[in-house]
Amino acid sequence: MPKNRNNLNLDSLxxxxxxxxxxxxxxxxxxxxxxxxxxxxxxxxxxxxSRLPRLFFARSSVFIPLSGVxxxxxxxxxxxxxxxxxxxxxxxAASMVQVAPQPAITEAAVxxxxxxxxxxxxxxxPAITSPASFVMDLIPNDxxxxxxxxxxxxxFTIPAENRAVSALVSYTLVRDTPTFSMAGRPRTIGF
Amino acid sequence: xxxxxxxxxxxxxxxxxxxxxxxxxxxxxxxxxGEVAAFDELVIKYRERIYxxxxxxxxxxxxxxxxxxxxxxxxxxxIARFRGKSxxxxxxxxxxxxxxxxxxxxNRHRRFLSYENITExxxxxxxxxxxxxxxxxxxxxxxxxxxxxxxxxxxxLSVKHRTVLVLFEIDNLSHQAIADxxxxxxxTVRSRLHYAKKQLQSELQDLLD
Numbered sequence: 445m446p447k448n449r450n451n452l453n454l455d456s457l458x459x460x461x462x463x464x465x466x467x468x469x470x471x472x473x474x475x476x477x478x479x480x481x482x483x484x485x486x487x488x489x490x491x492x493x494s495r496l497p498r499l500f501f502a503r504s505s506v507f508i509p510l511s512g513v514x515x516x517x518x519x520x521x522x523x524x525x526x527x528x529x530x531x532x533x534x535x536x537a538a539s540m541v542q543v544a545p546q547p548a549i550t551e552a553a554v555x556x557x558x559x560x561x562x563x564x565x566x567x568x569x570p571a572i573t574s575p576a577s578f579v580m581d582l583i584p585n586d587x588x589x590x591x592x593x594x595x596x597x598x599x600f601t602i603p604a605e606n607r608a609v610s611a612l613v614s615y616t617l618v619r620d621t622p623t624f625s626m627a628g629r630p631r632t633i634g635f
Numbered sequence: 636x637x638x639x640x641x642x643x644x645x646x647x648x649x650x651x652x653x654x655x656x657x658x659x660x661x662x663x664x665x666x667x668x669g670e671v672a673a674f675d676e677l678v679i680k681y682r683e684r685i686y687x688x689x690x691x692x693x694x695x696x697x698x699x700x701x702x703x704x705x706x707x708x709x710x711x712x713x714i715a716r717f718r719g720k721s722x723x724x725x726x727x728x729x730x731x732x733x734x735x736x737x738x739x740x741x742n743r744h745r746r747f748l749s750y751e752n753i754t755e756x757x758x759x760x761x762x763x764x765x766x767x768x769x770x771x772x773x774x775x776x777x778x779x780x781x782x783x784x785x786x787x788x789x790x791x792l793s794v795k796h797r798t799v800l801v802l803f804e805i806d807n808l809s810h811q812a813i814a815d816x817x818x819x820x821x822x823t824v825r826s827r828l829h830y831a832k833k834q835l836q837s838e839l840q841d842l843l844d
Contacts, residue, residue: 454835463760
């Protein structure tokens with residue numbers, strides 16, 4: 445690099461930059477500070493797991509509202525599932541099955557003059573309190589949907605806390621059992 | 636420095652003299668074996684050079700203190716992963732330069748300068764006498780003005796150009812060493828250095844005329 449007439453060039457200016465140095469005392473402080481930071485690093489390394497709660501609380505302004513939102517969402521989802529049509533249909537069906545067996549049916553059938561007919565299909569016989577004028581009145585026109593086996597597991601013998609399970613079992617049996625069709629049966633039975 | 640000498644003297648006295656790199660590697664191995672105090676020797680050995688690089692890049696003595704400390708702590712934290720493929724010195728410089736460059740990138744909009752003192756020897760240099768005579772200014776005032784102009788001119792350079800200039804002109808590293816530290820080719824280093832000097836010269840034109 446060509447030097448100017450005063451012997452001043454970029455290198456000589458950069459010499460000044462090289463001469464910018466801290467004092468000797470500065471390095472004592474530097475070393476002391478480094479040892480402190482080093483110690484802190486070592487301690488942090490040892491208790492890495494203990495940082496997790498600290499991290500949570502340090503970011504609590506984010507985590508706490510997020511946790512609240514998560515709880516609210518959970519509650520909403522649970523409520524939605526309980527009120528959903530599928531869910532209510534299931535419990536409706538289960539409760540129908542649970543109340544299906546009526547011990548009064550047999551008694552009604554006994555009262556009825558058409559005992560033989562009723563005995564053939566006691567489950568489908570309606571409870572009749574007044575004497576029938578016609579045999580046809582005793583036979584329901586509606587086709588029964590299914591056979592029920594719940595008579596073998598009477599609900600009154602099942603403890604209250606287990607009735608939901610019983611209902612479920614009954615519902616499953618009803619659903620999976622082939623239905624007994626009355627379609628081919630003559631309606632003039634008893635004449 | 637005494638601690639380093641204490642370590643190196645018995646080794647140097649052995650049949651085969653150890654290079655600087657070997658001495659560093661031995662110290663690194665001691666740290667890796669769990670001897671934390673061995674790292675102090677490495678800090679004492681390199682603290683002035685690391686601080687100088689950081690200071691000349693930032694032109695701020697408080698930031699330089701923090702960044703040098705951070706660089707040494709980072710090196711200490713990851714020394715277990717150091718396998719000795721490069722020299723410890725290159726590795727440490729790379730950490731310091733990267734830490735500083737990240738800092739400068741993060742704080743590019745809020746920078747202010749704070750200078751170190753100029754040593755006695757530099758204060759009595761011929762250059763200052765010439766300049767004092769030329770500008771008829773008191774020497775202490777002239778030194779402060781020069782220091783300010785120099786540091787401001789350095790800050791006008793891009794970070795990459797400034798880094799190359801500092802490592803080559805102030806820290807006297809070779810082109811190859813700079814290329815290793817900056818992870819670029821020697822050609823790139825040369826080109827950046829040329830451009831940086833040219834730009835700095837134009838920034839300081841009024842002083843050099």
